[in-house]
Amino acid sequence: MTTQVEAALRGPEAFNLARNALAEMESAGVWPTPLNFELWIHYLGDPEGPLGREMTRLLGAADSFTEGTAEMLAAEYLPRGRLSEEIRDAGAVLNRELSSVSAALAKARQSQADYGETLTEASASIEAAGDPADLKRLVTGLTDATTRVQRENRTLETRLETSTKEVARLREHLEQVRRDAMTDALTNLGNRKSFDEALLAACVESDKTKKPFTLAVLDIDHFKRFNDTWGHQTGDQVLRYVASVIGRVSKAPRIAARYGGEEFAVICPGESAATVETALNAIREEIGSRALRRRSTNDELGAVTISAGLATRHPGESGSSLLDRADEALYASKRSGRNQVTNAERLEKAA
Numbered sequence: 001m002t003t004q005v006e007a008a009l010r011g012p013e014a015f016n017l018a019r020n021a022l023a024e025m026e027s028a029g030v031w032p033t034p035l036n037f038e039l040w041i042h043y044l045g046d047p048e049g050p051l052g053r054e055m056t057r058l059l060g061a062a063d064s065f066t067e068g069t070a071e072m073l074a075a076e077y078l079p080r081g082r083l084s085e086e087i088r089d090a091g092a093v094l095n096r097e098l099s100s101v102s103a104a105l106a107k108a109r110q111s112q113a114d115y116g117e118t119l120t121e122a123s124a125s126i127e128a129a130g131d132p133a134d135l136k137r138l139v140t141g142l143t144d145a146t147t148r149v150q151r152e153n154r155t156l157e158t159r160l161e162t163s164t165k166e167v168a169r170l171r172e173h174l175e176q177v178r179r180d181a182m183t184d185a186l187t188n189l190g191n192r193k194s195f196d197e198a199l200l201a202a203c204v205e206s207d208k209t210k211k212p213f214t215l216a217v218l219d220i221d222h223f224k225r226f227n228d229t230w231g232h233q234t235g236d237q238v239l240r241y242v243a244s245v246i247g248r249v250s251k252a253p254r255i256a257a258r259y260g261g262e263e264f265a266v267i268c269p270g271e272s273a274a275t276v277e278t279a280l281n282a283i284r285e286e287i288g289s290r291a292l293r294r295r296s297t298n299d300e301l302g303a304v305t306i307s308a309g310l311a312t313r314h315p316g317e318s319g320s321s322l323l324d325r326a327d328e329a330l331y332a333s334k335r336s337g338r339n340q341v342t343n344a345e346r347l348e349k350a351a
Contacts, residue, residue: 020044030065039073051077058261064227068186068236069261075181076192109157186236187243190257195265198255199319202267206313214276216266216310217326218246218283221338223262230301234294238304242287249283265326273312273343280308280341288339307333311344 021040025032030040043055051073058069182194190198202213220226220242227235239262250256250266259265268276284306292301309329313322329344336342 017041017045028059028065033067033070035070035074036065038078039070042078061261064224064232064235064261066227066232066235066239066261068184068239071185072191072258072261075185184243184258187240187247187258189243189247189264190255192257192259195255195257195259195267196319198257198267199323202255202269203313203317203319203322205269207316210315211270212272212312212315214268214271214273214310214312215322215326216268216276216280216308217259217323217330218242218264218266218280218306218308219330219334220262221305221307221334226301226304230294233296234301237295238292238301241292242304242306245283245287249279265323273310273345276310277341277343280310284308284339284341305339307338308341309333309344310341 018041021037021044022032024044025036025040030036039051039055042049042051044052046052047056054073054077058065182190182197184191199215206213220238223235223238226238239258242262243256243258243264246256246264246266253269254271255267255269257265257267266276268279288303288305291303293299294301307330309326309332311322311325311329325344325348329342329347332347333340333342
């Protein structure tokens with residue numbers, strides 16, 4: 001929670017902020033669920049913050065504000081979303097500690113082996129000189145001491161091995177939490193945060209290898225009208241269906257994510273625009289070829305179509321610039337009648 005919002009909630013304007021949040025939700029046709037209320041409190045309390053700007057963009061686009069949209073925003077911008085960052089940091093520390101423990105254990109084993117060899121050599125040397133009975137007692141004492149040390153080290157080794165297994169189990173758990181934090185709960189594709197990180201990584205890798213990559217953005221046509229007609233729950237059903245087709249066609253090394261409310265993005269490393277355009281048309285045709293039915297009533301919903309745009313990264317181009325070009329290609333698809341794919345390069349050549 002930002003300092004600005006926290007101060008507002010602890011001051012005399014808190015009740016006005018709460019009433020305004022309810023009024024704004026009613027005006028937007030959004031149910032006052034606890035999650036939506038929390039989002040609107042942050043939105044109205046800090047309209048120029050990251051969440052405020054994103055909600056302004058979404059509401060300005062006149063798209064329906066679904067439960068899936070709320071979950072996506074919460075994971076990205078609310079304090080609970082930042083918790084995942086802390087867990088990821090803890091996971092990194094845990095990895096380093098595990099490596100350190102393993103190295104220490106290996107060193108201890110080697111030291112013990114060296115110690116045993118030293119005692120064996122000392123025993124042979126002592127046996128050859130001095131009073132045999134006294135020397136034998138000395139060696140026996142040293143051997144007993146060594147046995148005790150070995151026994152204690154075996155106990156320590158067992159404990160360290162148990163700890164190592166536990167740390168490894170915890171590390172795997174944290175990795176699963178990290179994956180969950182980067183996944184959109186509604187569609188099981190990557191979420192906006194996952195997309196932002198993947199886009200940045202793709203730009204870095206492209207600069208390093210000097211190989212281009214292509215970015216595609218997709219949007220469900222007339223989704224607001226569909227939501228208004230059939231309701232948000234059915235709208236979420238459509239989102240899951242579209243995401244399943246995108247995800248099936250976008251196997252690794254492609255990276256698919258839910259970029260916005262009904263917007264999706266696919267990062268295609270090392271792929272040409274022509275290859276990606278073919279894949280997008282395959283997605284578009286499959287989605288548009290099926291007549292959907294409402295799960296609760298079996299009512300026929302008709303076909304759903306998508307529009308898409310794609311852009312291949314120029315050398316040294318930033319991720320935001322590439323995304324802007326892909327978005328412009330998407331808008332061109334919308335302006336040209338929807339249910340089509342537009343390549344940014346053709347737009348740029350025409351311009």
